[in-house]
Structure formats: C-alpha cells, structure tokens
Amino acid sequence: MIDSFPVIGNIVDLLSKLPGVGEKTALKYSLWLVEHKEDSKLLSSYLNDLGNKVKLCRKCRNLTLNDDGLCDICKDSSRDGSTVCVVENIENFFAIESSSIYNGMYYILGSSVSSYGVDIHNLGLDFLINRIFQENVREVILVISSTIEGDLITQYIKERLKNSKVDITRIAYGIPVGVNVNFIDRTTLVEAFKSRRAV
Ligand SMILES: [Zn+2]
Structure with a gap:
C-alpha cells in the first residue's frame, strides 16, 4: 500500500532509522505530518538548518x-x-x-x-x-x-x-x-x- 505513495514511503524509511522508532510509529508520524501542513513545513525548515548549519566542533565535538x-x-x-x-x-x-x-x-x-x-x-x-x-x-x-x-x-x-x-x-x-x-x-x-x- 505504502509503495503507491513514495513520498510517504521515503519519510517512513527515514524516520524508522531514528532510535526507538519502528515502521509502525514512523507511518503514524508521517500521516500526522500530512494532516498538519504548517508543522510539516516548519519541521522541514528546521531539518534544513540542522543539515546545513549545525556542525560538530572540531576541537571538542560539541x-x-x-x-x-x-x-x-x-x-x-x-x-x-x-x-x-x-x-x-x-x-x-x-x-x-x-x-x-x-x-x-x-x-x-x-x-x-x-x-x-x-x-x-x-x-x-x-x-x-x-x-x-x-x-x-x-x-x-x-x-x-x-x-x-x-x-x-x-x-x-x-x-x-x-x-x-x-x-x-x-x-x-x-x-x-x-x-x-x-x-x-x-x-x-x-x-x-x-x-x-x-x-
Ligand atoms: Zn568545542
């Protein structure tokens, strides 16, 4: 079923990698995000910052x-x-x-x-x-x-x-x-x- 919605499938695959999150929970989160468009957009922008701006300190790894x-x-x-x-x-x-x-x-x-x-x-x-x-x-x-x-x-x-x-x-x-x-x-x-x- 989820294969027919690759957008959701991709998110489920990624969320399933988080510690303590199984496929079932990942699907629940993904569907929640579909229903909460504003939070979904906000999360997307935060994740973008996380990926592009946050680094580990080269001296202490903070x-x-x-x-x-x-x-x-x-x-x-x-x-x-x-x-x-x-x-x-x-x-x-x-x-x-x-x-x-x-x-x-x-x-x-x-x-x-x-x-x-x-x-x-x-x-x-x-x-x-x-x-x-x-x-x-x-x-x-x-x-x-x-x-x-x-x-x-x-x-x-x-x-x-x-x-x-x-x-x-x-x-x-x-x-x-x-x-x-x-x-x-x-x-x-x-x-x-x-x-x-x-x-
Ligand atoms: Zn440091």
Whole structure:
C-alpha cells in the first residue's frame, strides 16, 4: 500500500532509522505530518538548518553554528583550559553544563560508545591525548559509565597519560557498577561529578 505513495514511503524509511522508532510509529508520524501542513513545513525548515548549519566542533565535538568550526565553549577565554571533561555524548554534556558546577573544557566521545561495545579507534582518543599535552591540561575528568566499555576507555587514557603529571579522575558516587551514565538521572550525575575520584 505504502509503495503507491513514495513520498510517504521515503519519510517512513527515514524516520524508522531514528532510535526507538519502528515502521509502525514512523507511518503514524508521517500521516500526522500530512494532516498538519504548517508543522510539516516548519519541521522541514528546521531539518534544513540542522543539515546545513549545525556542525560538530572540531576541537571538542560539541554542536556549533560557528563558521570557524569551534563551539562557543572552546572559544570562551573565561573558561578554565586546564581541565577537560570527557563525556560519552552530547546529552551528558548538556546535563553537566546546565548544572553550572563546571567551568572547564570538554571532549565528547560521541555515538561510538554504546552498551553494545566500543570501537576505541573511532573515539578520537589520540586527538584528545595530543590536545591534553598541547594545552597543558592538568586534570582530565571522565564522565564515563562503569561498564566494560567505560573501563576500557579509562584504561586506555590512563595508559597514554601514565608518564605525565595530568590527574585523571572519574565519576563514581551513586553509579553502580555496570550502569550506563545515560540511564542515571541528572541530579545523580551531578553528585557523581562532584565526588569524582582519582583513577
Ligand atoms: Zn568545542
């Protein structure tokens, strides 16, 4: 049936790729958009901006609209450049940034970290290590799940920094072993951040 309406079929195919959205839900969304023309046009223009204007910062992988490819945090000279907080994804970055407990810089590992495994070579860790040395970073804070993947990333960073004076700390408090940081609430994440420990 849907094959006779390729316009809908194409949208269903795309929406089905979103995390947690199956074909049935994708069809429901598509038909809702057909009935809500104004929202549909608005979404189209927002998606156009998303595709054409939003980039990942070339230094920390945060979102940016800036032409030089740097995000507002990396460009902000009032922030503490001696500390880098390594987070798994942009959601964790938002959680820490909105709590105002931290005024340093970031590095976002991105979607290569998941509960299904980690591709250590796709995380940009070599780039991060170079940045730590070049910018004379004194503390690296790891906001990383206490999972096998999280431990692997932590060990890799520790090994690469073992002959340096850089302090490496990792969130701990209230995060049970094996729990992904993405599944804990924001308050717990902030408490865990405050009570980080040396690794
Ligand atoms: Zn940045």
